Amino acid sequence: QVQLVESGGALVKPGGSLRLSCAASGFTFKIYYMSWIRQAPGKGLEWLSYISSASTYSDYADSVKGRFTISRDDAQNSMYLQMHNLRAEDTAIYYCATENWGAFDYWGQGTLVTVSS
């Protein structure tokens, strides 16, 4: 069965960096587009970034453009989100999700990132 497991969440100081990972199993990872989505405490969902199969295309929400970088390693069935210059407003649960024609059909359980001094 499809499984997505996020990791790497932590408490980090403002201005710091963090790298999140998403380990995928149970499906042919390399053919899927993938996305990162986050949810601040008590708030709604915010799409952050997507990456296409073969890493051909990617895009970012304006809120993270220039600070976050999405990547994938198909040999490791993994996706990553490198985050720099973190701010308090980046505090959230970060989810990875598979994309099927743009709709997010499988989600991980999320990893918590807390940005605080």
Add this chain to the structure above:
Amino acid sequence: DIVMTQSPDSLAVSLGERATINCKSSQSVSHSSDNKNYLGWYQQKPGQPPKLLIRWASTRESGVPDRFSGSGSGTDFTLTISSLQAEDVAVYYCQHYFGTTRTFGQGTKVEIK
């Protein structure tokens, strides 16, 4: 960027009654090349990740009860729960996937009256 606006922000419906959630996009999310509406609906229960209910505005995912239905085209969409059950208490989100960005609506909280 396309902005998705849901209404209402919350609603309370009696068990067995109809719940209707609206979603409006700031520009059309319907592609002329395939006549498809690039819109999905999600359900999120407390402490869980969201679950995709409907894609292409009206195509129910496998295993989703048929009391959930989606309709609309262009910029105006609706999620209807025809007969609210206790397990439907959740926050519901619409999301567009038109172009290279994706945006969610702010969410609608559905409760039992």
